[in-house]
Amino acid sequence: MKYGFDNEKYLKIQSEHIKERIAQFGNKLYLELGGKLFDDHHASRVLPGFQPDSKLRMLSQLKDHAEIVIVISALDIEKNKVRQDLGITYDMDVLRLREEFMKRGFLVSSVVITHYNGQISADAFRQRLERLGITTYYHYTIEGYPTNVGLIASDQGFGHNDYIETTRPLVIVTAPGPGSGKMAVCLSQLYNEHKRGIEAGYAKFETFPVWSLPLKHPVNIAYEAATADLNDVNMIDPFHLEAYGKTAINYNRDIEIFPVLNALFEGIYGTNPYKSPTDMGVNMVGFCISDDEVCCEASKNEIIRRYYTALNALAQGEGNDSEVNKIALLFKQAKIDPNYRRAIPAAKERAKRSGKNCSAIELADGTIITAESGELLGPSAALILNAIKHLAGIDHDVKLIPQAMIEPIQHTKTHYLRSLNPRLHTDEVLVALSVLSTRDENCRRALEKLPELYGCQMHSTVMLGEVDRKIFKKLGVGLTCDPKSKKAAPVDAVE
Numbered sequence: 300m301k302y303g304f305d306n307e308k309y310l311k312i313q314s315e316h317i318k319e320r321i322a323q324f325g326n327k328l329y330l331e332l333g334g335k336l337f338d339d340h341h342a343s344r345v346l347p348g349f350q351p352d353s354k355l356r357m358l359s360q361l362k363d364h365a366e367i368v369i370v371i372s373a374l375d376i377e378k379n380k381v382r383q384d385l386g387i388t389y390d391m392d393v394l395r396l397r398e399e400f401m402k403r404g405f406l407v408s409s410v411v412i413t414h415y416n417g418q419i420s421a422d423a424f425r426q427r428l429e430r431l432g433i434t435t436y437y438h439y440t441i442e443g444y445p446t447n448v449g450l451i452a453s454d455q456g457f458g459h460n461d462y463i464e465t466t467r468p469l470v471i472v473t474a475p476g477p478g479s480g481k482m483a484v485c486l487s488q489l490y491n492e493h494k495r496g497i498e499a500g501y502a503k504f505e506t507f508p509v510w511s512l513p514l515k516h517p518v519n520i521a522y523e524a525a526t527a528d529l530n531d532v533n534m535i536d537p538f539h540l541e542a543y544g545k546t547a548i549n550y551n552r553d554i555e556i557f558p559v560l561n562a563l564f565e566g567i568y569g570t571n572p573y574k575s576p577t578d579m580g581v582n583m584v585g586f587c588i589s590d591d592e593v594c595c596e597a598s599k600n601e602i603i604r605r606y607y608t609a610l611n612a613l614a615q616g617e618g619n620d621s622e623v624n625k626i627a628l629l630f631k632q633a634k635i636d637p638n639y640r641r642a643i644p645a646a647k648e649r650a651k652r653s654g655k656n657c658s659a660i661e662l663a664d665g666t667i668i669t670a671e672s673g674e675l676l677g678p679s680a681a682l683i684l685n686a687i688k689h690l691a692g693i694d695h696d697v698k699l700i701p702q703a704m705i706e707p708i709q710h711t712k713t714h715y716l717r718s719l720n721p722r723l724h725t726d727e728v729l730v731a732l733s734v735l736s737t738r739d740e741n742c743r744r745a746l747e748k749l750p751e752l753y754g755c756q757m758h759s760t761v762m763l764g765e766v767d768r769k770i771f772k773k774l775g776v777g778l779t780c781d782p783k784s785k786k787a788a789p790v791d792a793v794e
Contacts, residue, residue, distance in 0.1 A: 300665055300754035304348035313359045313583045314793055317504070321364075321468050324500025324572075327492070329485040330581070332473040333505035337399055338384075342506050344777060345521045345598040346588065347754060354506070358471065366406040372414045372480045373421035375394040382463030382475055390424050392475035396770075397433070409463055413480030416440045421559040436461035438480065438487060445483075445559045446750070451554060452484050452566030457490035477529065486560075490567050503553075503579045508533045510547045510577050511585035517598035519548060520633050527622045539575035547577040599633055600756055600777060602626065603640045607779035611762055614782035640779065642758040644668055647781075650760040656785070658682040660757040660776070664688070672722065675705045678768045679759060680728040681730040690748035693741050700731050700742075725770040752776050761785055 321328040334342075334354075342349045350356070358365065375389045382392050397407045409426055411422050415437040428435045437596075441451055450456045463484075467537040469487070482561045485501050492499040507522035519533050532551040539547040553576040560579075564571035573579050588594055606626040612618030630636055631746075638644045646659035649669045658678040659669040668689055670681035684699055693699075708731065709721040723731070736742040753775035762780045771778045 300347060301590070301593045302348035303588060303590035303597065304346040305587045305589045306348050306350055306353055307631075308589075309349070309353060309584060309587040310360070311359045312586065313357045314582075316581050317361060317469070317502075317582050320500070320502050325498050326468045327470075327497060327499040328468065329472060329501050330468045330490055331481045331485050331501070331503045332471050333477075333503065334507070336396075337674060338675055339506065341521075341601070342584075344601050344604075345518050346584070347587070347597050349584075350355075354504075355403065358405075362403075364467055365399050365471055366408040366413060366465060366467045367415075367471045367473060367502065368409055368465070368484065369407065370413055370472060370474040371424075371483050372409045372485050373412050373416065373418045374414045375479065376412070377418050377420045379638050380476070380710040381703050389475040389479075393428075394431075396473070396475065406467070408465060409436060411436045411461075411463060411480075411484050413438045413484060413612050414440050434464075436463050438484060445556060445563075446558065448562040448566055452490060452563055457487040458494070462488045462495075463488055468543055482556075486563055489564075493567050501579070502581050504581050506582055506584050506698070507532040508548045508550055510549060510582065512588075514546075514548050515596045515632055517602070517633050520629050520683060521598040521601040521605070522550075524602045524626045527605065527609065527625045528619075528628070530621075530625070536575050536577045539577045542574035542578075548573070549576050549580075552663055553579075555587045558575060586636045599635050600631055600640050602629055602635065603637055603643075603777050604777055606630070607636070607730060607782070610782040611780055614762070614784070615790040620637075640756055640758065641665075641780065642666060642756050646758040646760050657758070658757060658759040660686050660752070660755050662686065662755055663751065675702065675709070675722060676728065677722040677724060677767070678761070679702050679763055679771070680723050680725045682757070683725055683728060684732075684745070686752060686755075687745040687748040690751050691741070693745060697741060699739075699745055700728065700735065704731060704735070724764070725767045728769070737756055749774060755785070 317330065336355050338351045339354060340351050343351045354476060371389055371393050380389045381387065382389060385392065387395065393410060400407050406631060409415050410433055412425060412435065415421055416439065425435045441456045444451055474481050487499055489499055508519040512519055514533055514535055522534055523531060533548055534551055534554055536547045536549040536554060536555055557576040561571045572676060601717050609618050609623045609626055613620065613623055640662045642659040645667045646657050649659065649671060650657040653671045656672040656678045657669060659667055660682055661667055666689065668682065668686045670678050670685050672678045673681065685695065688695060688697065688699065708723060708727060712718040713721050732746055738748050756777045757771065759780045761783050768778065
């Protein structure tokens with residue numbers, strides 16, 4: 300995998316910058332944390348070298364001075380909103396986040412339930428949290444938020460919310476997902492701290508869009524593709540341009556809300572310390588790109604990956620046309636089409652020749668490996684074997700897993716587990732290979748090459764089942780699939 304991002308530099312300069320911002324506000328800062336903290340795979344895909352837990356590792360350098368407040372919306376509790384990447388509801392993710400933070404030595408001081416308006420489900424969740432010994436607060440729905448500044452910055456607005464007790468200079472405000480009310484919690488605390496004679500500050504920590512990169516840089520376009528369902532649009536920050544005469548990139552929601560934030564700051568403090576929404580951010584990621592060409596290529600691949608993800612969701616009745624169409628328009632901005640991702644035309648060409656479901660992967664050195672569906676293996680399982688054999692220098696004609704071993708596994712799948720699909724999935728192939736590796740040198744050498752698939756790009760001409768998707772995700776392989784299911788096949792039989 301080619302690297303384009305200096306992760307160690309990021310850990311150093313990002314933590315230093317946050318320390319500077321804490322000092323700027325008299326040693327009390329509310330830091331709104333956007334994006335994923337433990338598993339930011341989007342950042343690691345578009346900035347090769349960025350580790351998925353980099354933000355957490357960076358904040359770990361500040362943990363002795365920090366505490367964490369987790370925010371969840373009562374509206375999300377009520378509708379059982381699910382975090383799609385993990386398949387768990389937001390309320391369950393609050394508990395997961397708290398446990399993960401605490402395992403890493405962070406103080407998680409409380410949970411805040413926002414948009415509260417007497418919801419029974421929110422009351423039940425609060426009771427559950429309190430039984431676990433977790434301090435919980437309510438922040439209420441404010442009529443006219445965020446434009447009714449007079450009401451918001453008053454005792455009937457922010458002043459009506461529960462005051463969150465905090466003890467450390469840095470208060471990190473995070474949530475399971477967007478729309479939870481993190482910013483409102485921070486601003487509410489500023490109001491209530493001010494009433495108590497404490498002059499606290501506020502800052503945002505979001506990785507994307509990268510304010511120091513050009514508007515049409517592929518990294519920033521990839522962010523638009525990633526948030527196509529939210530209809531986020533990257534824009535030049537007009538407030539920053541007017542104040543400093545310099546171009547900085549932000550996105551529509553922050554720019555649209557800034558006049559309101561400005562009025563809120565003035566309502567609380569009498570003045571706003573920030574002249575633009577970009578000023579509010581502390582993100583230093585743009586200064587840690589070590590190879591722009593590598594990041595551009597990775598970002599273009601990510602735009603295409605997002606496009607196929609949206610197509611797959613639409614085919615399964617879960618997406619919408621507007622998301623697909625928006626990402627298709629981003630192709631023009633990035634000056635690409637799906638064939639830019641070299642595995643796509645390779646897989647389709649083999650499928651055209653064979654008439655079967657096929658797959659292809661581009662390895663780190665640019666080599667393209669392909670595979671097709673057979674009697675024993677699906678195209679994704681066959682592809683893994685072909686790829687690691689190539690990386691290990693094993694002749695393509697060598698059969699790593701003998702047919703005599705595959706057939707009993709197929710018998711168990713179809714006769715005992717009642718699967719209609721006898722072909723082996725990727726996990727079954729890897730288990731078989733692991734068993735054989737104790738006495739077969741080729742199998743051992745091939746298995747040792749699995750880490751070299753990290754960061755490689757793969758395409759399948761048929762939608763893969765959940766098992767195969769998870770395996771490729773764990774291997775760090777970027778996956779796209781044509782929006783086609785195997786005809787007349789139940790879910791567990793899809794390749």
